[in-house]
Each structure stands twice: as C-alpha cells, then as structure tokens.
Amino acid sequence: MGGLQLWIFPNGSKLWRLAYRFRGKQRLLAFGQYPDVSLVAARAEREKAKVLLKDGHDPSEAKKQARAQIEVTGDTFEVIAEEYVAKARREGRAAVTLEKMEWLLKLANPVLGPMLVPSIRPVDVLGVLRTVERKGHYETADKLRAIIGAVCRYAIATGRAEADPTVPLRGALTSHVVKPMAAITDAKAFGALLRAVDGFVGQETTRAGLQLMALLFPRPGELRGAVWDEFDLDKAVWTIPAARTKMRREHRVPLAPQAVAILRGSPTFGTHWPLVLPSVHSPQRSMSENTLNAALRRLGYSQDEATSHGFRASASTLLNESRRWSADAIERQLGHVESNEVRRAYARGEHWDERVRMMRWWADYLDQLKNVGVIVTFEQRKA
Numbered sequence: 551m552g553g554l555q556l557w558i559f560p561n562g563s564k565l566w567r568l569a570y571r572f573r574g575k576q577r578l579l580a581f582g583q584y585p586d587v588s589l590v591a592a593r594a595e596r597e598k599a600k601v602l603l604k605d606g607h608d609p610s611e612a613k614k615q616a617r618a619q620i621e622v623t624g625d626t627f628e629v630i631a632e633e634y635v636a637k638a639r640r641e642g643r644a645a646v647t648l649e650k651m652e653w654l655l656k657l658a659n660p661v662l663g664p665m666l667v668p669s670i671r672p673v674d675v676l677g678v679l680r681t682v683e684r685k686g687h688y689e690t691a692d693k694l695r696a697i698i699g700a701v702c703r704y705a706i707a708t709g710r711a712e713a714d715p716t717v718p719l720r721g722a723l724t725s726h727v728v729k730p731m732a733a734i735t736d737a738k739a740f741g742a743l744l745r746a747v748d749g750f751v752g753q754e755t756t757r758a759g760l761q762l763m764a765l766l767f768p769r770p771g772e773l774r775g776a777v778w779d780e781f782d783l784d785k786a787v788w789t790i791p792a793a794r795t796k797m798r799r800e801h802r803v804p805l806a807p808q809a810v811a812i813l814r815g816s817p818t819f820g821t822h823w824p825l826v827l828p829s830v831h832s833p834q835r836s837m838s839e840n841t842l843n844a845a846l847r848r849l850g851y852s853q854d855e856a857t858s859h860g861f862r863a864s865a866s867t868l869l870n871e872s873r874r875w876s877a878d879a880i881e882r883q884l885g886h887v888e889s890n891e892v893r894r895a896y897a898r899g900e901h902w903d904e905r906v907r908m909m910r911w912w913a914d915y916l917d918q919l920k921n922v923g924v925i926v927t928f929e930q931r932k933a
Contacts, residue, residue: 554596556584566592568599572608579609586672586713595712625710627670627701628663631655634704642793646771654690654697657682667702667711672718679723688724695719732853733860735867741919743856746849748920754817756845759827759837763858765809765913767865769796769885770858774837776826778818783810790885801885804906806913869912879904 553569566581581587581595599609635651643651661678662670675698682691699716706712734740744764750757762773772790781788786805795801805813813819818826818833829835842858862884869880879901 552596552600554592566595568596568609570599570603570609572603572610577608577610579613582713586715586718591713625666625705626663627665627667628655628659630667630705630708630710631659631663631701633708634701637704642798644771644794644796644798645775646794647796650693651697654694655701657690657694658698662698667705668713670702670715672715675715676719676722679719683724691723695723732855732857733863733867734856735864737868737919740864740868741916743849743851744916744920746851750845750849752845752848753830755827755830755837756841758812758816759842760845760858761812762809763842763861764864764916765806765812766803766909767862767884768803769862770839770842772801772885774827774839774842777824778826779824781805781813781826783813786810795885797885797887799887802900802902803883804902804909806910808913808917809909865912868915869908872915874911875908876901876904879908883908 555567555569557565557567559565564584566584566587568579568581570577570579579599581592584592587595602609602612635648635655638651639648658678662674665674675695678698679691679695682694695716699714702711702714702716706714734743747757747760747764750760759773763770766773766788768790772794775794776788776790780790783805786807786809788803788805790801790803792798792800813826816826818828823833825833825836827837829837830841843853846856846858847853866880866884869875870877882901883905
C-alpha cells in the first residue's frame with residue numbers, strides 16, 4: 551500500500567502510519583485513528599506526503615511546523631467558533647438563529663474552547679454532549695453536536711483541521727421525540743382563549759403580544775423582535791426584513807383594522823422606544839421568549855394545551871377549514887416556502903390581494919368567536 555500501514559494495538563485501537571525513508575533514515579508519520587480517518591482519507595494523506603518527499607521535504611517536520619503555526623495563531627475551537635458566527639452574521643442569518651448558535655457554543659467552550667481543533671477527539675465532544683444529556687435535554691444535545699460539527703468543518707475548509715470529530719458520534723446520542731407545539735384548533739375553544747387573552751391582567755405589552763399573535767399569527771420571535779420602523783400603519787402593512795425571518799426572505803403582513811388599533815394603543819406607540827414589545831425590565835431589549843407562554847399559563851392553559859407558537863397552527867387549521875381561501879395564500883401568510891422545488895420555481899407570487907381580504911376576514915371572524923361565544927358556520931366557497 552505504498553508504505554501506508556494500519557497498526558492494531560492490544561487495547562483495540564487502530565492507527566494509521568506511513569513508513570518512509572528520508573535522507574537514508576527510516577521514519578514513521580501518523581495519520582490518525584481508524585475509523586475517524588477513513589481509508590480514503592489516509593490514502594490522500596499518503597499522497598500529500600509523497601509530494602513533500604519528492605520536493606525534498608520531510609513530511610513529519612512539515613506536520614510539526616503546521617501544528618506550531620496553529621499554536622502561534624491561537625486557532626482554538628473558541629476562536630474558530632467566533633469566526634464561524636461572524637460569517638453567519640455577514641450572511642444575514644436571523645438574529646434569533648445567531649443567539650441560539652452563541653448560546654449553544656457557550657455550552658461547548660468550557661471544555662472545547664481552549665483546545666486546538668485538530669486535537670479534539672470524538673470522545674472529547676461526547677463528554678460535552680453527555681453533560682447536556684444527563685439533564686434530559688436530548689434535543690439540545692443533538693443541536694450542540696451539529697454546531698460543533700459545523701465549526702470543525704469550517705476549520706477544515708479554512709485549512710486549520712483535517713477531520714470532523716462529530717462524524718463518529720452520529721447515532722451515539724439519545725434520540726429525542728419531536729412533539730408538535732400545543733395549539734387549540736376547535737373554534738369554540740379558541741374563542742374562549744381569545745376572551746381570556748382580552749381579560750389578561752398584567753403588562754399591557756404582554757396582552758397586546760398575545761392579541762397580535764392571534765390576529766397575525768407570525769413566528770413568535772418575529773413579533774417579539776419587531777420595531778416600529780417595520781410598520782406602516784397608514785398603509786396597514788408590517789414588513790419583516792429578511793434578516794429576521796426564518797426563511798431569510800422579506801415577509802409582508804397585511805394588517806386588519808383590529809391589528810392597527812392594537813398597535814396604535816400600545817404603550818410604546820409614539821414614544822422614542824424602537825421596540826413594539828420591549829422587555830418589562832428594559833425598553834432596549836425585546837420581550838423574552840418565555841413571556842407570552844408564561845402569560846398563557848397564568849390564564850390557566852398548560853403547555854400541553856396552548857403555546858404562543860400554537861396560534862399559527864390554530865390559524866392554519868381554521869382558515870383551511872373555512873374553505874374560503876386558497877392553500878397558497880394561507881401558506882404565504884404563514885411565511886412558508888414551497889417545499890417542492892419545481893412548484894417553487896413557478897409559484898413565486900405573494901397572493902397579496904387575497905391575503906389582504908383573508909386577514910380582514912380572519913380578524914372579523916375572531917371578533918365573532920370571542921364576542922358571541924358560539925361557533926360560526928363557515929359558508930361553502932363557491933367553485
């Protein structure tokens with residue numbers, strides 16, 4: 551195999567070695583552990599070493615110099631992770647996504663942060679993940695593995711590492727069961743929820759947040775981070791910039807008169823505060839992720855009954871059941887992107903006029919549900 555050897559040790563470990571001669575002396579060069587380093591990767595390293603030998607360089611010395619250069623430049627996991635997040639920020643990733651990335655990396659940095667990426671072994675990463683798993687946070691552990699792998703692959707792409715230590719860990723973590731967000735999809739029960747929200751005793755901005763979630767059904771993070779500059783209340787349009795949407799595409803939301811009235815009545819309307827729904831602790835910070843859900847708990851709804859994100863499922867279900875509006879218009883209003891690539895290439899319209907009518911109808915329908923307290927019979931849409 552051209553000097554490429556696989557050494558098998560009594561403890562079961564298997565290490566790649568390259569036997570070669572340089573200036574008349576027999577030498578060995580280590581390529582890493584199998585299966586972390588595959589046969590294909592080991593052969594590629596062997597070819598690189600042969601090129602160095604042909605040019606009169608000792609591959610072992612070249613490797614030492616490269617490692618010394620890494621140590622001089624301080625390319626630790628934490629440094630490269632900061633570069634990766636900065637790259638994601640330049641690419642326009644949503645603020646909530648960047649916050650989640652930074653939060654996950656803080657879980658990894660106490661152990662991996664000071665380490666040079668080439669020296670990080672799968673067992674080192676597994677130790678970090680097991681710490682999270684022991685707390686029962688299986689989904690977080692899986693996302694943490696993904697972000698660590700992304701940082702390591704960025705290090706590989708920039709020439710500062712040769713292998714991703716998270717690859718052998720696929721399947722090593724406890725699988726988490728994805729549960730859909732709790733939502734009320736029965737019209738009568740949804741009307742009761744709307745009446746409870748209107749009677750909420752607490753912060754005005756919290757009540758306004760729940761009311762707007764019902765009327766506009768955006769992603770909760772999009773509403774919590776909304777600033778007044780995004781709203782044109784005279785034209786009744788809320789324009790969410792691409793940087794704050796999950797799909798990284800600008801999303802326009804028609805505002806029914808009821809939504810405009812809530813916004814104009816907000817405590818922050820007409821003030822110097824930029825945020826529509828600021829934190830109770832600081833007007834410079836957006837409302838926390840848990841505020842709206844905590845309000846629902848105070849109203850007597852458990853996490854298995856209603857969530858702030860569940861307003862989206864409620865709206866989707868009831869709008870589709872009404873049979874008044876096209877599925878495309880509903881999906882566009884939800885900010886979804888067509889999953890079928892061929893259909894997405896042709897279905898580029900926003901269905902704006904239909905969505906304006908739909909959002910006015912939806913706001914009036916909610917008024918009927920909460921004010922009358924009876925189920926409103928949907929009229930069949932004409933073919």
